[in-house]
Amino acid sequence: MAAGKKLVSPMEVSVEAGNADQASWLDDDGRPRRSGTFWTASAHIITAVIGSGVLSLAWAIAQLGWVAGPAVMLLFAAVIYYTSTLLAECYRTGDPATGKRNYTYMDAVRANLGGGRVVFCGVIQYANLVGVAIGYTIASSISMRAIRRAGCFHANGHGVPCKSSSNPYMILFGLVQIVFSQIPDFDQIWWLSIVAAVMSFTYSGIGLSLGIAQTISNGGIKGSLTGISIGVGGITGMQKVWRSLQAFGDIAFAYSFSNILIEIQDTIRAPPPSEAKVMKSATRLSVATTTVFYMLCGCMGYAAFGDAAPDNLLTGFGFFEPFWLLDVANVAIVVHLVGAYQVFCQPIFAFVERWAAATWPDSALFASARAEFRVGPFALSVFRLVWRSAFVCLTTVFAMLLPFFGNVVGFLGAVSFWPLTVYFPVEMYIKQRGVPRGGAQWICLKMLSVGCLMVSIAAAAGSIADVIEALKVYRPFSG
Numbered sequence: 001m002a003a004g005k006k007l008v009s010p011m012e013v014s015v016e017a018g019n020a021d022q023a024s025w026l027d028d029d030g031r032p033r034r035s036g037t038f039w040t041a042s043a044h045i046i047t048a049v050i051g052s053g054v055l056s057l058a059w060a061i062a063q064l065g066w067v068a069g070p071a072v073m074l075l076f077a078a079v080i081y082y083t084s085t086l087l088a089e090c091y092r093t094g095d096p097a098t099g100k101r102n103y104t105y106m107d108a109v110r111a112n113l114g115g116g117r118v119v120f121c122g123v124i125q126y127a128n129l130v131g132v133a134i135g136y137t138i139a140s141s142i143s144m145r146a147i148r149r150a151g152c153f154h155a156n157g158h159g160v161p162c163k164s165s166s167n168p169y170m171i172l173f174g175l176v177q178i179v180f181s182q183i184p185d186f187d188q189i190w191w192l193s194i195v196a197a198v199m200s201f202t203y204s205g206i207g208l209s210l211g212i213a214q215t216i217s218n219g220g221i222k223g224s225l226t227g228i229s230i231g232v233g234g235i236t237g238m239q240k241v242w243r244s245l246q247a248f249g250d251i252a253f254a255y256s257f258s259n260i261l262i263e264i265q266d267t268i269r270a271p272p273p274s275e276a277k278v279m280k281s282a283t284r285l286s287v288a289t290t291t292v293f294y295m296l297c298g299c300m301g302y303a304a305f306g307d308a309a310p311d312n313l314l315t316g317f318g319f320f321e322p323f324w325l326l327d328v329a330n331v332a333i334v335v336h337l338v339g340a341y342q343v344f345c346q347p348i349f350a351f352v353e354r355w356a357a358a359t360w361p362d363s364a365l366f367a368s369a370r371a372e373f374r375v376g377p378f379a380l381s382v383f384r385l386v387w388r389s390a391f392v393c394l395t396t397v398f399a400m401l402l403p404f405f406g407n408v409v410g411f412l413g414a415v416s417f418w419p420l421t422v423y424f425p426v427e428m429y430i431k432q433r434g435v436p437r438g439g440a441q442w443i444c445l446k447m448l449s450v451g452c453l454m455v456s457i458a459a460a461a462g463s464i465a466d467v468i469e470a471l472k473v474y475r476p477f478s479g
Helices: 039-051 052-088 106-113 116-156 167-180 192-218 239-255 258-265 275-307 323-359 366-368 384-402 405-435 441-469
Strands: 374-375 378-380
Touching: 039 258, 039 275, 039 384, 052 258, 052 275, 052 405, 052 441, 106 116, 106 405, 116 258, 116 323, 116 374, 116 384, 116 405, 167 323, 167 378, 167 384, 192 275, 192 323, 192 366, 192 405, 239 374, 239 405, 239 441, 374 384, 374 405, 378 384
Parallel strands: none
Antiparallel strands: 374 378
16 A cells, blocks of 8 residues: 555545545445345335245235225325335435435434434334244244145145144244344345245235135135125124224235345446436336235135135145145244344344443453354354344244234334334424425325324224233133
């Protein structure tokens, strides 16, 4: 290195610092040049959205019927697309092409709103991620148990109970997650995400195909205009109301991706065109593609089973044969959930570890955590092993306490929909674009936010009521 030259790390190089000529391969913020495109952003969104939530859509439509079911799904799609376009505008603070970048959802909230709302955002976002981890543990155990039950039904007949506990499967899933949680960050789990994405399309496609085959076998379409009828299966009027509200939560959960939209946008290459413009186009394609796919899966599942549609299309045993195809689908679900669990938990792991390192910088425990022993994608350290294993154990115990897939899915969708999908995008957009208070646009945005808040509260109430009803006949850890 020539005398008088200062060694500059990549993160210190930026246009603002006046030393961008030292690293032409860096973006305007000093980070490695982004290479994401419209197509990669679309793929990320579709991969994030299409998950286990698709399996509960047939049940959701069964509660609402042929009129309200598809209509509610289209309404959620329209709202989520619109608010996502507002959120895309908040990736940069100031000029849409050259303003300061916000790398995460919380960064965007901090830059545009600040104060206590940053804390509120963090609590909701991370609580939602923890809830997703619990929900995925439940879903994986149900699929593993379904594989065993499918073989039992095939061998002994459909009238045999073939009961088994889900607890051993939850523990097995937890042990697998303890191993994979030792992968330190997102950079090393790209291969796991790709496998998980392939698996999600696999089991969703099988569910759709079986629904079509069952409908053809029935010789017609089942279901009614208003959904499950009062009195059928002992359903009371109040239960009909609660289940209809829970269906709203299920649909909201199936479309949930707003809490990672900013992170996806941060992968798009620098303007022109602006990241916001590319993201809006990617969101439009992704939401349209997902909606078509969800309509097919949900409606064909309802057409196949009508009011008897299970809350999990592939594990509720509306289908019994071909049992080997059900096994393939459920194996795909488990593999997908192994990867999805890590995708949703890595931000929690990173947040806690950054906080701990900053709080106790001289601690021998955290010093030893930095002295890692690497084996392939795994990085072993005392702190990471203890903390992440404890987190996985905690989510597993909670899953064993509350093993109700449909209820958990509905509740998670309900409590996260309004703040993360509607409230923060609307409030940040109003602040960033200077929407005049009391104007027509301001009033419309506020009405949208209030309306969605009421939907979230109602959906959460429906899910809680259903959980309470289920707990009346359930003993903890009985599986």
